[in-house]
Amino acid sequence: MSFDPVAIRRDFPIFDRTIRDGKRLVYLDSGATSQKPQVVIDAEVDFYRLHNAAVHRGAHQLAEEATDIYEGARQSVAAFIGADIDEVIFTKSATESLNLISYAMGNAPTGNRFHLKAGDAIVVTEMEHHANLIPWQQLAARTGASLSWFEVTPEGRLDLSKIDSVITEKTKVVALTHQSNVLGTINPLEAIIARAHEVGAVIVLDACQSVPHMAVDVKDLGVDFLTFSGHKVLGPTGVGIFWGRSELLAELPPFLTGGSMIETVTMTGATWAPAPRKFEAGVPNMAQAAGLAAAVKYISNIGIENVHAHEVLLTKYLLEKMSEIEALRIVGPTNTDSRGGSISFTFGDIHPHDLGQFLDSQGIAVRTGHHCAWPLNRKMGVPATTRASLYLYNTLEDCDALIAGINDAQKYFGR
Amino acid sequence: MSFDPVAIRRDFPIFDRTIRDGKRLVYLDSGATSQKPQVVIDAEVDFYRLHNAAVHRGAHQLAEEATDIYEGARQSVAAFIGADIDEVIFTKSATESLNLISYAMGNAPTGNRFHLKAGDAIVVTEMEHHANLIPWQQLAARTGASLSWFEVTPEGRLDLSKIDSVITEKTKVVALTHQSNVLGTINPLEAIIARAHEVGAVIVLDACQSVPHMAVDVKDLGVDFLTFSGHKVLGPTGVGIFWGRSELLAELPPFLTGGSMIETVTMTGATWAPAPRKFEAGVPNMAQAAGLAAAVKYISNIGIENVHAHEVLLTKYLLEKMSEIEALRIVGPTNTDSRGGSISFTFGDIHPHDLGQFLDSQGIAVRTGHHCAWPLNRKMGVPATTRASLYLYNTLEDCDALIAGINDAQKYFGR
Amino acid sequence: MQLDNLYQEVILDHYKNPQNKELASDNDAQVHHVNPSCGDEVTLGVKLDGEKIASINWDGVGCSISQASTSIMTDLLIGKTLTEASEISEKFLHLMQSKGSEEGDADALEDAVALAGVSKYPARIKCALLGWMAFKDASVQAHSAKEN
């Protein structure tokens, strides 16, 4: 079966609609959120129509079925990322997942391996999404630990030259993104993981922009924790994943507390169930878990390698076409080496907002602004950029539409 | 339009299915989670099929439409509970909402009105769901504040006789449930709120079991914070509400941090957007917010007073029928004064698990166990109970089926 | 009725007349286990005679399945060696996970095969395993207590 994005588009009902008076939808904003194939929508709908009940809590048939679907979804996600089933925790989003790990570390008492105190260090990078930056700033403020970071080079790569002074014996956790949502850069993990583990630190990987676009196997990567959002990987809104190595999850204190995550409860205290339950308080996002499972199965059927290859092809095409446009500056790597399909750029003195608005009038959806990575924007010397981000349903036709749109914008605003 | 539960059932597709070899579904587990009308499912589906995009972040048409839907949903929920629009915060569940307020208070620095320290007190009750108990235990442990509580009488009512020694000048927060998910008891709030406000404490109301079943107006109630879950009020899974008075939200520190809740961000620190944004980090559960809005509109069309009246009628009927069954002991009020449609009971020496299993074989879904209120179970002297909980789609026929099922269970296990 | 597979006569008998349900005071190890989702509890003691299980005794509250399963387990394992007990426990665990596809090895499991029907009711498997898990825990503790 060859990869056919036009056939794939037919699985996504949103492409049946048009934009701004009948224009074809050119959706280049998958970095913000992906569109949903019908099978994902159906999975949520089937849950509600046929099996809806609170999981783990009832002895009746609906509760059994709901539990089967929910735990089956956990199994599907685990298989997709090469994890053990009990290592996969459903959250509401990557943002929650990253808050989970940072708050849970903040909850670790003295003696617990996750305990942080003044003198300890947290390491991030300059290219983090706010979701993988602010929670660590807050944890540092709460515990007295310091926050340090890897810098970004003008080419949009991590500067690893000072790795040994960035990650030191004081470092307890290194949190970084697998792929930058702005630059498209795919970060080299080996050296960072090796150094982190050498000093006894854990690695938290923000895989929001990698899991949807390339094969990710948590065991192969060698990271300790990994997070991503369902809505960026063809799944529903309202579901994310937090993965951790089981021996670490056993020691990590819980974050959200409440029903279903307990072993025993008295008025004065409680003890916890083992993972994954320990980290899933309350009636979970069951229909969304079912939808996410349908999403990763849909991708597996197509083959994540095929998705990746397709995106590399389109990225190469766009980068080349863009390099021919004068006054267009790509913010990030200009070739496809270790690079995904998020392409941010500036264009002469046409502000990204105006460019985005013009493209929108042509049916082309891009994102403009700082993309929740404000410090990175400052570092790259651009107050804002326009970002086109690709996915499996994009075509060369979409790329051509974007290039035409950019050229037309120049005429429009140059009038 | 008179209230017709049989017509209402037709709006809920799950009632088209059967249980255990063709039996009619008698769903008496709405206290755990409610079933969903087609309009709610459609609202989620329409979002995905037609308008899916990340809210607040894009300048393109889909993002505009998604933002309209999401903010429109906020407006609908605000109208449903008599709140101002910017006071309504979307969370993933009541559990998250209750963790939000307790963690946010834990984040409050000295000088902030929510700051807690040793010597301060947190007050809960013995009838709290674990979700409104453990977060406060944890907050007490983190801050050194003490935890005290209102006791429950043998009749299943709050014992307010010692109110002045339970809520004292040291009390900073009183967290309690509006309606018990086990006993069905609706708590009298006036005296508690008056006393709490007298000593300068804030009131956090767990309205999980009241908002779905009776008219709740946050301003009329006079509470300071209120939480509930979407999935119990005919809405989707994966969405909850946190409401707070706007002047309090302005002072409350954020909980989850990340994208979209910021004003500015540097590598070393961040400042916050005003509420509701401050409390909604990340791409939100947009489709679920849309579904919840459809749910509250559906209920408003029927009239929440009509729903409540119907439930009181059924509760009265069931309580009477149950009182005729020997060996059946109702755990909670035995009349409908200040009481909702959650009826927990024990039945001779048939363990709730066994009774629940038998009822399930008859197509009747109830819940068994401690219902995430373990301390309350201990207080009432019952290791576990069977709980039947009612909602607008239940009928007298459902009640009769339950009563028949209980009687048949006796024969079955007495053999 | 399908339910009869779950509630076999043997189970209801053991529920009404649980065996070895009286805690001894001279156990080599005693544990307390709970089923967090329903609140069922068991306290269970083990006494060894070398490699042999001299006594299993217990107390607890719970549904017919958890009570009967614990009762049957004690009948079955008392007098066995630790190795035999662990083999039998493995077989029982396997049967519980069989989703109704197996009948169980009656030679090894004896009365415990009456619990085969439980495997079709996922929410109840934990009930059936509660006593067995407590035994496993207690026997390991008893064994290592003896060794030291």
Place this chain on the structure above:
Amino acid sequence: MQLDNLYQEVILDHYKNPQNKELASDNDAQVHHVNPSCGDEVTLGVKLDGEKIASINWDGVGCSISQASTSIMTDLLIGKTLTEASEISEKFLHLMQSKGSEEGDADALEDAVALAGVSKYPARIKCALLGWMAFKDASVQAHSAKEN
């Protein structure tokens, strides 16, 4: 093209030749405002002469809408009294919230009516208001600075 309603000639002119875009050093008050969702920034100063607005001067980065709107606003409000300025600002805010249903009061708003088209693009309303909000903030500060 529908977009032409948004990008009227006047707006592009002001974008290319922004008025009063040079910060003065003798302002009575100066503020810095940002649009968190896109990163647009404006620094804006106000100088009063009694109740009259003697100067509005500013610097900033942002899209054509935010730049033009700020530029137009300065042209419009310099020389007005604080009361007049606040009335005009109210009218402008109202126009921005009109969802395309109003054309704006040309007598009061002058060039600013060219921004009426913005009201149909909810994501851009904040751009158009950035300078106006900064002015409101700065003028209140300038006024109370003078009073004390």
